[in-house]
Amino acid sequence: xxxxxxxxxxxxxxxxxxxxxxxQGFAVDVNRASGFSSASNRGRPLFSDxxxxxxxxxxxxxxxxxxxxxxxxxxxxxxxxxFLSSDSDEDHQSLEFxxxxxxxxxxxxxxxxxxxxxxxxxxxxxxxxxxxxDSHFQQVSEEVAVKMYSKMVSLQIMDTIFYEAQRQGRISxxxxxxxxxxxxxxxxxxxxxxxxxxxxxxEPGVLLWRGFTLQEFADQCFGNKADxxxxxxxxxxxxxxKHNFFTISSPIATQLPQAAGxxxxxxxxxxKACVVSYIGDGGTSEGDFHAGLNFAAVMEAPVIFFCRNNxxxxxxxVSEQFRSDGIVVKGRAxxxxxxxxxxxxxxxxxxAVSAAREMAVNEHRPILIxxxxxxVGHHSTSDDSTKYRKLDEIVYWKNARNPVNRxxxxxxxxxxxxxxxxxxxxxxxxxxxLEAIQVAEKAEKPPLAEMFRDVYDYPPSNLEEQEKYxxxxxxxxxxxYPADIPV
Amino acid sequence: MLGVVRQKMLGxxxxxxxxxxxxLRSYSSAAKQMTVRDSLNSALDEEMSADPKVFxxxxxxxxxxxxxxxxxxxxxxxxxxxxxxxxxxxxxxAGIGVGAAYYGLKPVVEFMTFNFSMQAIxxxxxxxxKSNYMSAGQMSVPIVFRGPNGAAAGVGAQHSQCYAAxxxxxxxxxxxxxxxxxxxxxxxKAAIRDPDPVVFxxxxxxxxxxxxxxxxxxxxxxxxxxxxxxIERVGRDVTITAFSRMVGHALKAAEILEKDGxxxxxxxxxxxxxxxxxxxxxxxxxxxxxxTVEEGFPQHGVGAEICASVVEESFAYLDAPVERIAGAxxxxxxxxxxxxxxxxxxxxxxRAAKRACYRSVPLAAAA
Numbered sequence: 001x002x003x004x005x006x007x008x009x010x011x012x013x014x015x016x017x018x019x020x021x022x023x024q025g026f027a028v029d030v031n032r033a034s035g036f037s038s039a040s041n042r043g044r045p046l047f048s049d050x051x052x053x054x055x056x057x058x059x060x061x062x063x064x065x066x067x068x069x070x071x072x073x074x075x076x077x078x079x080x081x082x083f084l085s086s087d088s089d090e091d092h093q094s095l096e097f098x099x100x101x102x103x104x105x106x107x108x109x110x111x112x113x114x115x116x117x118x119x120x121x122x123x124x125x126x127x128x129x130x131x132x133x134d135s136h137f138q139q140v141s142e143e144v145a146v147k148m149y150s151k152m153v154s155l156q157i158m159d160t161i162f163y164e165a166q167r168q169g170r171i172s173x174x175x176x177x178x179x180x181x182x183x184x185x186x187x188x189x190x191x192x193x194x195x196x197x198x199x200x201x202x203e204p205g206v207l208l209w210r211g212f213t214l215q216e217f218a219d220q221c222f223g224n225k226a227d228x229x230x231x232x233x234x235x236x237x238x239x240x241x242k243h244n245f246f247t248i249s250s251p252i253a254t255q256l257p258q259a260a261g262x263x264x265x266x267x268x269x270x271x272k273a274c275v276v277s278y279i280g281d282g283g284t285s286e287g288d289f290h291a292g293l294n295f296a297a298v299m300e301a302p303v304i305f306f307c308r309n310n311x312x313x314x315x316x317x318v319s320e321q322f323r324s325d326g327i328v329v330k331g332r333a334x335x336x337x338x339x340x341x342x343x344x345x346x347x348x349x350x351x352a353v354s355a356a357r358e359m360a361v362n363e364h365r366p367i368l369i370x371x372x373x374x375x376v377g378h379h380s381t382s383d384d385s386t387k388y389r390k391l392d393e394i395v396y397w398k399n400a401r402n403p404v405n406r407x408x409x410x411x412x413x414x415x416x417x418x419x420x421x422x423x424x425x426x427x428x429x430x431x432x433x434l435e436a437i438q439v440a441e442k443a444e445k446p447p448l449a450e451m452f453r454d455v456y457d458y459p460p461s462n463l464e465e466q467e468k469y470x471x472x473x474x475x476x477x478x479x480x481y482p483a484d485i486p487v
Numbered sequence: 488m489l490g491v492v493r494q495k496m497l498g499x500x501x502x503x504x505x506x507x508x509x510x511l512r513s514y515s516s517a518a519k520q521m522t523v524r525d526s527l528n529s530a531l532d533e534e535m536s537a538d539p540k541v542f543x544x545x546x547x548x549x550x551x552x553x554x555x556x557x558x559x560x561x562x563x564x565x566x567x568x569x570x571x572x573x574x575x576x577x578x579x580x581a582g583i584g585v586g587a588a589y590y591g592l593k594p595v596v597e598f599m600t601f602n603f604s605m606q607a608i609x610x611x612x613x614x615x616x617k618s619n620y621m622s623a624g625q626m627s628v629p630i631v632f633r634g635p636n637g638a639a640a641g642v643g644a645q646h647s648q649c650y651a652a653x654x655x656x657x658x659x660x661x662x663x664x665x666x667x668x669x670x671x672x673x674x675x676k677a678a679i680r681d682p683d684p685v686v687f688x689x690x691x692x693x694x695x696x697x698x699x700x701x702x703x704x705x706x707x708x709x710x711x712x713x714x715x716x717x718i719e720r721v722g723r724d725v726t727i728t729a730f731s732r733m734v735g736h737a738l739k740a741a742e743i744l745e746k747d748g749x750x751x752x753x754x755x756x757x758x759x760x761x762x763x764x765x766x767x768x769x770x771x772x773x774x775x776x777x778x779t780v781e782e783g784f785p786q787h788g789v790g791a792e793i794c795a796s797v798v799e800e801s802f803a804y805l806d807a808p809v810e811r812i813a814g815a816x817x818x819x820x821x822x823x824x825x826x827x828x829x830x831x832x833x834x835x836x837x838r839a840a841k842r843a844c845y846r847s848v849p850l851a852a853a854a
Contacts, residue, residue, distance in 0.1 A: 196590070230623035239622050246589065247622040251613050257579045258614065261586025261594075268568060268592070291579030298574060299583075454624045455658050457682040460714060460761045 118325045121372055122352060123342035127401065129409025131347075138351040140189075142416045148189050148346060149411050150425055152181040152404045155205045157429045158214065159377070162221060165437060166235075166381045171221045173235045177202045179376030182346040182403035183308055185209055187276070187371075190353035194273040196262055197245045198255040201236060202308065203278050210243040214433050218440035225486075230454075231446040253283040256292025256305065260366070263301035267364055274302040274360040276353075282313025284327050293334040296366035303366045304356045305336075308343065310375035315388040331368035343371030344403035347410070374401065447486040448474075518699035526671035526700070527557045527689065531595065533707040534679040535565055538593060541679055542569040544580055545597030545634075554599050555635065555694055581607030581632070585614045588630040593679060598634035601650045601688060615684040616659030631678045636664075636688035637731060637782045638830050644818035649783030651730065654686040655760040656787075661685045661713055662760040664730040668698040670757055673711030681713060688759075690732045716763035718770070722752035725840050726770040728793055729780040730756040733831060737780055740836035749844055759789055767793060768801045775806040776843040780836055785813035810839040 094103040124137040140148070159176035166174040177184055184205020191197075197206055204217065216228070220238050223231035228240055229247065239247025249255065259277035266273055283289060284307060296303050307327045311318055324330060331338025337359065341352045349371060356367040374397040378385040385394070411417045448471070452463045459467075474481050521529075535541045542565075547554045549562040549572040562570040573580040577598065584594040598604045604611065611632060618626045637649040655662040661683055665671040671689070678685040703709060719734060720741050729737040734755045741751040752770055756763065771777050777797055779790030790811040797809060815829040841847040 198586075228623060228625065229621065232621050232623055237621070239625060241622075241625040247618070247626055249614060249618070249621070251609055254582060254610060254614055257576075257582025257610075258586030258589065260579075261583030261588075262590045263586075264583065265587045265590040265592045287578055288582060291576040291582060294574060294576065295579045295583055299571075450623075454620045454622075456661070457619070457627060462761055462764070 113323070114325055119328050119340045121340045121342050122348050123345045124347045124351065125345045125406055125410055127406065129406040129413070131410065136351070137347050138190075138354050140347070140350060142414070144189060145411050145414070146416055148185050148350075149404075149407055149417060151185045151205065151208050152346070152407060153422075153425055154214075154429045155181050155184060155208055156404055157426060158204070158208070158217065158433060161430070161433050161437070162217075162235075163377075163381065165221075170437070170441060171235050173381055174221065175201060175236050175380040176377035177205060179374045179397060179401075179403070180308060180310060180343065181205060182349055182407060183306075183343045183371050183373055186346040186349035187306060187353045190350045191276060191357060192273065194244065194271065195357070196266070196273065196275045197243075198259045198262070198275060198277040199245065199248055200252070200255065200278045200280055200283060200308075201248050201250075202280065204236065204238060206278075207238055207240065207243060207245050210240075210245065212238070212240060212243060212245075213436075214429075215436040215439065216240075218433075218436040219443070222437075222440040222443070223445065224440055224443035225446045226440075226443055227446070230450045232454075253279060253286035253288035253292070255279070256283075256286075256288050257295060258292075259303050259305070260292050260296040260299060260301045263296065263303035263360075263366070264299050267300070267302055272361055274304060274357055276304045276306055278306045278308060280313060281307065281309040281311065281318050281327065282316060282321055283307075284330070285321055293330070293336060293366065293368070297335045300364045301366055302360040302364050304353065304360055305366060305368045306353070307368065307370045308373060309370050310343075310373045312375050312379070312385070312389070314379040314383060315385070317389075326370055326372070328368065328370040334368075336366050336368050338368035338370065340370045340372065343373030344401055344406060346403060346407040373403075445485055518701055519705065520697045521668045521700045521705075522695055522697050523665070523668050523671045523689070524555070524557055524694040526668040527675055527694075528559055528561075530672045530675040530679075531558060531561060532564070534676055535561065535569060537707070538679075540591065541593045541595065542571065542587075543595045543597065544571040544573055544584055546573055546575060546580075546599050548572060548597050553597070555691060557689075557694070558597070577603050577607040578610060581610040582614070584630050584632075585610050585618075585628060588615070588628045588684075589618070589626050593629050593631075595631045595633060595679060598632065600639075600646055600691070601634055601636040602646050602648055604632065604634070604650065611654070611660070611684070611686070612657055616657050618659075619683070620659060627682050628684045629682045631675075631681075631685045631687055633675070633678075633687035633689060635691040635694075637690055638814070638819060638826070639691040641821060641823060641826065642819075643821040647819035649688075649781065649814070650686075651688055651759045651781070652783055652788045652792075654688075655762070655789065655792075657760075659684065660760060661758070662688065663713065663758055664688045664756065666693065666731055666734040666755050666757070668700050669704045670711065670717075670755070672700070672704055673709055674713070674757060676710045677713050680710065685713075688731065693732055693735075696735075711757070714758045714761040714763060716757050716766045717755045718752065718766070719755045720751065720753040722750040723774055724750045724752075725776040725778060725843050726752045726754060726767070726774045727778045727780060727836065727840065728754045728756055728767060728790075730759065730789070731782070733780045733782055736831060736833050737836055739833045740840065743833065743837050744840050747841070747846070749840060749846070751840055756789075762792065762796070764796045764800070768797060771797050771801050772804045775804055776840075777805070778810040778812060778836065778839045778843055780812045780831060780839075782814050782830060785811060785816055788813050807843045807845060810843045812836055812839050 094101055124132060124135040126132055155177060159178055162174045163176055165171050180202060184203050188206040188209035199206065219226040220229055221235040229237065237248040239245060255277050256279060259275045263275040266275065279289065293305060309326055313321055326340065328338045328340040339352055341348050343349060352369055356369055359365060360367050376394060376398045408417065452459055452467045455463060471487065474487060531543065543558055543561060548558045549567060549570045552559040558570060581596055584596040587594045615628045615630055618628050638647040651662060651664060654660055661681065663674045663678055663685060665674045675687060678687050720738060727737045727741065737753045741753050744751050752774055754767060754770060779793045781789045790813055794809040794811060812831045812835050814831065817829060819829055820826055838847065
């Protein structure tokens with residue numbers, strides 16, 4: 001290895017180090033990943049400039065020095081035993097610090113608050129749904145593509161009709177996923193049935209993909225006795241154990257550390273599955289976002305954190321939510337691999353989630369995906385977003401950047417879909433949904449007996465008493481109680 | 488005075504009174520002594536050994552052997568997968584514990600003190616307590632949150648609050664407050680085995696105290712029922728309810744009262760939620776007088792709930808107003824003299840019992 005490098009004080013110091021160690025008769029193992037741990041030096045202070053004066057007094061060997069330089073450069077990735085203090089008190093150009101070697105610099109530089117360019121966004125289909133040449137993506141079969149597209153359409157129709165139902169006073173609340181159909185369906189399509197989902201609340205498409213029927217959605221929204229939640233929760237708070245979809249919980253971001261916990265449990269059980277947890281741009285401001293990501297990284301848990309950056313958290317625009325370049329840059333802060341993807345490009349989302357799943361399951365690591373999209377609808381039926389954003393902006397994203405249209409163009413260009421199928425699908429889904437709503441509306445509400453169940457695994461005596469008193473009161477004053485609630 | 492036997496225990500500085508008519512079982516005369524710390528440690532050890540789903544998580548529980556050494560030796564025995572040291576994120580590890588419990592594991596999450604559980608209280612209340620109900624039984628949460636609760640000595644306001652009333656007001660949780668070593672073992676085992684979320688409130692000052700334990704208590708299948716109080720001392724003149732460290736104070740107060748001819752019945756609540764209303768009411772119907780003792784703040788406290796329960800169910804049996812002894816209604820001061828004044832002392836309990844027995848002038852009249 002006849003590579004000569006310019007002799008700088010740094011290399012002298014390094015050579016010094018080398019010399020000293022060789023003088024000590026300490027066999028240097030080239031393959032050893034660590035820096036310069038030496039048991040005999042354990043007591044010496046880690047950071048000491050005191051040895052600078054020895055710099056010129058010891059002889060050094062150029063060849064050794066150069067070899068040493070090369071050796072050092074390959075140590076970049078692996079660091080072990082960072083706590084053992086090293087001989088490098090004399091090596092004042094870098095620091096053995098817990099976590100790895102840190103090199104010094106005499107130039108004072110603050111890391112800029114933002115980089116020159118924003119992190120690029122991965123996409124495969126252009127705005128019109130045409131495949132971008134030379135793009136990397138995972139091919140989907142006709143069957144999967146048609147299923148994905150059909151589910152995206154179903155989600156659109158479901159959102160429209162349930163929203164209307166709320167406006168008509170038939171259900172008390174609803175929230176749409178308009179504009180985020182690609183995120184919902186494509187991410188679900190890339191996962192296996194065993195992967196566990198911890199949603200935020202704008203991901204009913206994941207359940208739709210997994211086979212939750214329109215009737216089951218309607219039953220939950222109407223809180224009738226067929227509802228798996230037994231009428232205990234507001235509309236859209238779906239949950240289904242058999243679909244591995246955890247019941248939606250209103251407090252924001254609590255699902256993130258919980259996801260890390262479940263992922264850890266999957267790992268302990270050696271299951272070939274991962275957890276996928278969704279969060280919006282606003283939710284990343286919660287303390288639980290920090291807790292969840294930090295823990296997942298430390299515990300090496302197989303979890304995918306999927307952030308739907310749709311620009312708005314009710315009326316709070318992202319510029320008022322954080323000042324970082326979105327969410328993707330936060331991944332590195334936690335030691336988590338991350339990617340930014342075009343959330344309105346179904347193929348890109350599908351590919352990114354597939355790849356993320358591979359890494360999470362096989363390498364036992366968390367992955368962060370930031371999907372850029374737009375919340376076309378209002379936050380919920382309790383919101384009128386035209387009060388805080390321009391109508392043109394909404395209309396633009398709804399029409400020109402529509403993920404459903406984009407994907408349809410691609411599916412159609414492959415010859416897998418036609419206008420006729422489109423009309424048939426939309427009519428069929430609409431009809432099914434309207435029927436489901438009618439059935440759900442007429443169905444009985446959950447009986448009184450369910451009111452006191454599930455507070456605990458087994459009802460304690462005080463709850464049994466309360467139920468007894470309530471029944472007695474109802475039988476004494478039936479006029480005060482709704483007649484249609486079964487007792 | 489039927490059935491009261493006084494016995495001097497080996498190594499105990501104070502005589503302990505044990506009822507012969509014991510609700511549970513009789514003690515062997517040469518009973519072993521065990522500290523509360525060792526009881527908790529042995530309970531954790533046995534439950535972890537019996538069920539591979541049980542794991543321990545918290546700050547300093549592993550390498551440091553536990554902030555109060557409760558988990559001593561467990562890391563060595565079970566390895567880092569089952570005894571996890573966590574970063575300083577209460578919200579994080581409480582959330583992770585809840586997630587793991589959703590999945591089917593049985594986490595025991597340790598808070599260094601329950602004062603720090605405030606940073607995780609959303610996970611405890613909105614996730615752990617309510618999930619089984621909101622998901623209609625699909626998501627159960629077999630988790631135990633444990634750690635020291637209430638005042639220690641000289642630790643100031645943010646390390647001294649008692650959270651029994653806070654957690655006990657929330658449906659979906661079970662709240663336990665052990666006093667003796669037997670309580671610690673039996674209740675912790677019951678908590679770990681229970682499929683519902685349990686908040687297990689220990690007390691730092693009790694960790695080092697020794698109590699006699701019978702062979703039955705030492706058996707690995709020993710378990711105490713959740714929701715049953717224990718009558719530590721049978722009496723007939725006044726009922727004193729207490730939990731955790733205050734049980735010891737109440738027993739000492741009973742000693743003093745006995746010299747004045749007042750025979751106090753001391754109830755160790757053991758379980759704040761569910762509260763053993765039937766035992767309390769049965770006792771009040773017998774003695775007709777009630778003094779509730781707790782370390783925590785008076786407003787909306789455990790004593791308030793007990794008083795309401797007795798007024799609702801046994802009003803006609805009360806011969807005197809209910810006396811409530813609680814901590815001072817101030818954040819805990821640090822200075823030793825002030826701290827002593829802010830926490831119930833034995834004398835406070837004695838005076839309250841006398842007031843209830845009309846042996847001294849009521850507070851209102853004295854003012």
